[in-house]
Amino acid sequence: MATVGLPRTGAGRKAQIDRAVRVGSRRLVHEVPCSSTVRRSGIARPTASHRARGSSVASRSSRSRATAPDQGGQGRSRPRQADLLRKWSIKLDKRLGQHFLADPRVPDRIAGCVARYDPERVIELACGAGALSFALLEQGWPVHALEIDQRMIDLMREETAGRPFTVEAVDLAREDFKRHADGRRIVFAGNLPYQISSPILFGLLEVLAEPGVAAAVVMIQHEVAQRVVAAPGSKVYGILSVLLQARLELRREFVVRPGSFVPPPEVDSAVVTLTAREDPVLLGEDGTALVRDLFSERRKQIGGLLRRHRGLSLAQIPEMESATGLNAQARPETLSVDDFSRLAGWIRKLGDR
Template sequence: MSLDALPPLRDVIAAHGLGANKAFGQHFLLDLNLTGKIASLAGDMSAAHAVEIGPGPGGLTRAILAAGAKTLTVIEKDSRFLGALGEIGTASGGRLDIIEADALKVDEDASLPRDGARIILSNLPYNVGTLLLIKWLEAEPVWWSRAVLMFQREVADRVVAAPGTKAYGRLAVISQARCEVRMGLKVPARAFTPPPKVDSAVVVLDPLPDDKRFADVEALGIVTASAFGQRRKTLRRSLAQAAGQTGASAEDLLTAAGIDPGARAETVDVAGFRRLAEAWRAAKG
């Protein structure tokens, strides 16, 4: 059997008695046109190894394989879907590897072949999407070359947000200090089965080159958590907690970073937070 000969996803769901599990944040994409568009955001995958988190009945899985991925590894926590995924594996000609596991605990770097680019493509479960993104952003060395990720629209907006906007915060700073990010595709709630209460969006992330990617993610995480934890306060006040770990004052750190101590976190660009993280690390010693 070939991929084209596989039965429609709705028939697969009915035959295997599959339904979305709210506890796992599951919402299925059954529109082949839409899953094809998402897969296309990965670019040429003919020499690439793809990994998908939470494939469910395999809608995006089929699209990734149809788009020509050299191999695809899917990581699925819910054992109910293994039968349907196995059928796709048979039809893929040996290009699909299935791992039953919690993606938060999997070492993807060790699980994927190393003879080509590695691309993450996922309609991420709503309840762990941000945690998975942070896990991949913190990876050093970076094992992936591109990530095409669907989130709730609110989360996607936070990843690509610019300084001075309501959505700009810690997630934007960390994402953009490590990657080039862009909004790839907006997806209405009605596209899913069952439809969630909110719209979704696909974000594309490309890791920055080594000489441009900010390496000290720990320091960046500490200063952004402190700065954005009290958004309404000036940085002179909101940064006190992070500064307290170094023995320096918030004013000292901000001055060293060339940032106005009277500014608020949402007005400071990514470059400013990079300097602030460097100042924190220097003071920490």
């Protein structure tokens, strides 16, 4: 969700963008309390250690830049997204799920979330036409962007000439984010394409424990954000909730309405901050498989599911209850991360007998 396809006529394009910006000044961003930090099945605030943790310049060009008064209050100039997209004749690529972020407050607020971690460098995911990139640069951070659309790569290399910004062609769904962990304090940030947000989140899961990696601040579909931070017993609590919460602390920052984008998506978006847990629960491959198997029938009782999926006998069910403290009549959707960990550990020991 980084760029946009606009109407073919100049007047039509300008009118559509101007409408979006006018609406954006009124009611596009809905705040959610920042205490929505998930740790295990409860709530926690970012710790001091998480706050403390954690290129060459593109060549200049003769092409002029379209600029506007700074929207971030820094006294500098920021290119207008609408002007950039018209200037470069950018059209929507539906395959990439591209949407133009028209409300300048949103990238400023994302940059504010990034600022908590005092990064030495920001790795931007899906920079598009730079709505977030310029807000990050205004904070004085070097930015290295990962983008799949060559049109956007060309645009950003030229429009950021002379600034500490680099960009490379990357498929985020297949990226090994660990290669960007170089020991410096870094933060990953970006407006993620809806259709590949889950593989990106699992990719970030692997890098956030690396030295120097302080956090990831990402915009995702609001429905996915709800699942990410959901507690046991919630209707949206599931596989994604358990696997991410086992190793991460997750904080929902704020919700962004469809009117913030041109063209508007059909659903709300939300910005979420991810940091590594100080006490991660390592489920392992067998524990991860157990979570997936049990949630395949989330409304069934775990006693029956364990007999069906793990071959337990009826006589072994009371032993499971005694060893794990779980009730065989409980359902997967009510189990916490720690519950899954104890259950996976007991099954592991059972197999070693």
